Amino acid sequence: MAGVFDIDLETEDGSDTEVSNDCITRRRDTEEVELTSENVNRDSERVGPDCFELLTVLGKGAYGKVFQVRKVQGPQTGKIFAMKVLKKAKIVRNAKDTAHTRAEREILEKVRHPFIVDLLYAFQTGGKLYLILECLSGGELFMQLEKEGIFMEDTACFYLGEITMALGHLHSYGIIYRDLKPENIMLCQQGHIKLTDFGLSKESIHDGTITHTFCGTIEYMAPEILTRSGHNRAVDWWSLGALMHDMLTGSPPFTAENRKKTIDKILKCKVNLPPYITVDARDMIKKLLKKNPAQRLGSGKDDAADIQKHPFFRHISWEELLNKRVDPPYKPQLHSEEDVSQFDTRFTRQTPVDSPDDTRLSHSAELAFAVSPSASMFWNVFLSFLQLF
Structure with missing residues (x-):
């Protein structure tokens, strides 16, 4: 598995900055309020840990x-989700992670796309953050690629097409994925x-804007x-070119x-490139890897x-692809909605x-988990810490 680097923080003008472990700088014109399920969840539904039954790790x-x-409990009773439980104390231990989280807080508030994960509910307790996302029971593309060894070009074309549309959507909002x-x-x-x-995404990168953060996974x-x-x-x-080559x-x-x-x-x-790569695939890889x-x-x-x-x-119809009217080359063999066969048995x-939660953070640390009233879906930012698979 490739190594993931810690991110460096940046100010809005692109210069590096450091953040104290004891506090998080807040915008002066932003009122901070307690983050609760009432002010982040859809339809004002009151949601907490008791609303969900744990099934599998x-x-x-x-x-x-x-x-x-x-x-x-409540609407969507019986539906299966993925629940990510994050420990606040471990997040605030690294000031860079905390500050980056706050800087990224609106990323998934802005984006809704067929090929980007969707956050449904979010709430917090004294020591933990809870994210309820759609359960992607097909597992990682990595597992499928590892199983197959290589993809045929039509298979790669399908996946690369959907990925290209997702990245293009992010870019339209000035977000780079990285x-x-x-x-x-x-x-x-x-x-x-x-x-x-x-977690490594960056917003406000529009035409003519650059950033200098050293981050990512080396091979890509x-x-x-x-x-x-x-x-x-x-x-x-x-x-994308490195992934296509892969x-x-x-x-x-x-x-x-x-x-x-x-x-x-x-x-x-x-x-x-090996000789079996077609002319078109060869040309695209080389142009992406300039x-x-x-x-x-x-x-x-x-x-x-x-x-x-x-x-x-x-051969791609982009409208058909966007509307999911193109059959995927591989459909996960799942026996039920609860089937977790595509995930690591470890x-x-x-x-x-979900271990008992008796942690209490200092007041300054808790400020990292406050939200401005205008950011109705603040919790999306904690996708910044979803590198758990």
Whole structure:
């Protein structure tokens, strides 16, 4: 598994900044109020831990656990969700994570898209944050790719098409994703993709804007991130090219036995493609993996539209794809809505227990979990900490 870097914080003008462990800087014109289920959840439904029955452990990470749960009260009773339980104390321990969370708080408030994970409910207790998301029971695309070894080009074309539309939607809101890799792409029950894990995303990156944060997963990171020369949404198209190479050959384009050598390859080496790659696929990979971002496919003002016009996608009907009227190449074999066979048995065999919550944070730490009244879906920001699968 590739390593994920901690993010560096940035001010709005792109310069690096540090945040004290003891406090979080707040906008002077923003009133802070207590975050409760009443002011974040849809339809003003009162939701808490008691509304959900724990079924299975799906994942575990530094910040908490992911459970498959069933709603047992109120609207949607009986429906299956994924519940991510995050420990506040572990989040606030790292001031960078906390400040980044606040800076990112509106990302998924802005986006609703067929190929981006949807947050349904959110609430908190004294020591924990709870996120209720759609349960993507098809598992990670990574698992499917690992099982198949490589994808046929028509299969890769389908997944890459849906991913391109999701990234284009994010870019239209000035959001760059910055961590595209098979592990962050989930499959729904029907086999369509959903982007998850927005912990390294950055907003307010519009035409002409750059940022300098060093972040991502090495094998999929664009050269301009590695050199800290400033980057924009073109980094996502580099990652798409690396992912396309991974799908069609079984590995990212630049790999080595250690991090330094991998970085050297990304910065200096040309991509080598096996002879079985078709002309159109070869052309698209090479254009996405241009080391100069200004020359990279998708770097122009038309962004995703330029990629969608590439001959590799000539058989795609984008309207049909967006409306999920194209049959996925692979449909997860699931026996029921509760089937967790697509998840790692290291987790699914564990007893699902949400440990007692008796943590109380200091007043300054609790400010990190306050929300302005205007941010009705503040809780979406905690997708910044969903790298738990």
